[in-house]
Amino acid sequence: SQQGEEDPQALSIQEGENATMNCSYKTSINNLQWYRQNSGRGLVHLILIRSNEREKHSGRLRVTLDTSKKSSSLLITASRAADTASYFCAPMDSNYQLIWGAGTKLIIKP
């Protein structure tokens, strides 16, 4: 399987703290995307970073990509209770297929 892998599997932090999730993958990629899934709901696209980009920001989200290490990270700053969800990285391979890992379950404690 060419699954991506997120690390950690679960993360629990206090509201207001920053949350960092990491992702590793095995194949060469076209781009890498991050998605959020609230419990019992469908996935929502958060951000896309292309293979020739190293960093991208969107609001409180910051994504980095290191293609030499085949890794990415998602930073959520100033976390809120509403950020409680599972987060998935999805590298897009050369066939334009997304490769999914098991996700990181993020819990924000009030």
Next chain:
Amino acid sequence: DAGITQSPRYKITETGRQVTLMCHQTWSHSYMFWYRQDLGHGLRLIYYSAAADITDKGEVPDGYVVSRSKTENFPLTLESATRSQTSVYFCASSESGLVNPSYEQYFGPGTRLTVT
């Protein structure tokens, strides 16, 4: 309603029965996908379609059939349901045109299927 919808949202069926899960999108996206998500796992691609009448297998196609006679609809059929097909099924769509591809996928709310 605009967006991507799935029906039914919940389904309980017996082993051996045929089940069809429906997916409808209003954006006229060319690409549509079916995934299954099992507890504690990521998504696994079952089938995808690049356009009407064009479908292709994903990672786990066995036991499933798809069709796409219209751009907006992409039904998934379990020909003879098995307990191992108990899962949450997600449909997604994307517009990956040649000129300015988007690549991001838009997901439906999911269908929770239980096979007894």
